[in-house]
Amino acid sequence: xFLVVGTFLAGFSLCSSVETVNTGxxxxxxxxxxxxxxxxxxxxxxxxxxxxxxxxxxxxLFAIEPEIESDLSYIGAQVx
Numbered sequence: 852x853f854l855v856v857g858t859f860l861a862g863f864s865l866c867s868s869v870e871t872v873n874t875g876x877x878x879x880x881x882x883x884x885x886x887x888x889x890x891x892x893x894x895x896x897x898x899x900x901x902x903x904x905x906x907x908x909x910x911x912l913f914a915i916e917p918e919i920e921s922d923l924s925y926i927g928a929q930v931x
Contacts, residue, residue, distance in 0.1 A: 875904015876911070891924075 880899040885892065902908050913928075 873904060873906070873908065875902055875906065876908060877901045877903055 877900070878898055879901045880897075882897040884895045884897075886895070896913075898913075900908070900911065915923075
Protein backbone atom coordinates (compact mmCIF):
# COMPACT_ATOMS: atom_id res chain seq x y z
CA UNK A 852 0.00 0.00 0.00
CA PHE A 853 1.24 3.47 -0.81
CA LEU A 854 -0.28 6.29 1.20
CA VAL A 855 0.14 9.92 0.29
CA VAL A 856 -0.74 12.34 3.01
CA GLY A 857 -1.67 15.39 0.95
CA THR A 858 -0.53 18.99 1.02
CA PHE A 859 -0.80 20.62 4.39
CA LEU A 860 -0.28 24.12 5.60
CA ALA A 861 1.98 24.04 8.68
CA GLY A 862 0.73 20.90 10.37
CA PHE A 863 -1.42 17.81 10.58
CA SER A 864 -4.51 16.61 12.40
CA LEU A 865 -4.32 15.07 15.86
CA CYS A 866 -6.51 12.15 16.86
CA SER A 867 -7.58 12.38 20.49
CA SER A 868 -8.88 8.82 20.91
CA VAL A 869 -6.97 5.83 22.25
CA GLU A 870 -5.77 3.50 19.50
CA THR A 871 -4.29 0.02 19.58
CA VAL A 872 -1.07 -0.60 17.68
CA ASN A 873 -1.04 -3.08 14.81
CA THR A 874 2.51 -4.45 14.98
CA GLY A 875 2.25 -5.77 11.42
CA UNK A 876 2.16 -2.28 9.91
CA UNK A 877 5.56 -0.89 8.92
CA UNK A 878 6.44 2.50 7.52
CA UNK A 879 8.84 1.47 4.74
CA UNK A 880 9.57 4.95 3.45
CA UNK A 881 8.66 8.44 4.63
CA UNK A 882 9.43 11.55 2.59
CA UNK A 883 8.75 15.02 4.00
CA UNK A 884 8.63 18.02 1.65
CA UNK A 885 8.51 21.63 2.81
CA UNK A 886 7.54 24.30 0.25
CA UNK A 887 8.46 27.84 1.33
CA UNK A 888 8.13 29.42 -2.13
CA UNK A 889 5.09 31.48 -1.07
CA UNK A 890 3.92 33.16 2.11
CA UNK A 891 2.13 29.94 3.11
CA UNK A 892 4.43 27.12 4.22
CA UNK A 893 3.21 23.82 2.75
CA UNK A 894 4.34 20.57 4.37
CA UNK A 895 3.67 17.29 2.57
CA UNK A 896 4.44 13.70 3.56
CA UNK A 897 4.59 10.66 1.31
CA UNK A 898 4.43 7.47 3.37
CA UNK A 899 4.90 3.95 2.00
CA UNK A 900 3.18 1.48 4.34
CA UNK A 901 3.75 -2.29 4.39
CA UNK A 902 1.32 -4.69 6.03
CA UNK A 903 3.39 -7.65 7.27
CA UNK A 904 0.59 -8.87 9.54
CA UNK A 905 -2.28 -11.27 9.01
CA UNK A 906 -5.09 -8.70 9.29
CA UNK A 907 -6.07 -5.91 6.92
CA UNK A 908 -5.35 -2.28 7.68
CA UNK A 909 -8.55 -0.45 8.60
CA UNK A 910 -7.02 2.82 9.83
CA UNK A 911 -3.71 4.64 9.78
CA LEU A 912 -3.10 7.18 12.53
CA PHE A 913 -0.90 10.18 11.74
CA ALA A 914 -0.35 12.29 14.85
CA ILE A 915 0.97 15.83 15.23
CA GLU A 916 2.11 17.93 18.11
CA PRO A 917 -0.84 19.71 19.81
CA GLU A 918 0.94 23.08 19.71
CA ILE A 919 0.89 23.24 15.89
CA GLU A 920 -2.73 22.10 15.53
CA SER A 921 -4.00 25.70 15.72
CA ASP A 922 -1.90 26.59 12.62
CA LEU A 923 -3.49 23.84 10.51
CA SER A 924 -5.36 25.08 7.43
CA TYR A 925 -5.90 21.89 5.44
CA ILE A 926 -5.41 18.15 5.75
CA GLY A 927 -6.00 15.48 3.16
CA ALA A 928 -4.93 11.94 2.35
CA GLN A 929 -5.15 9.52 -0.54
CA VAL A 930 -4.30 5.87 -1.08
CA UNK A 931 -2.47 4.89 -4.25
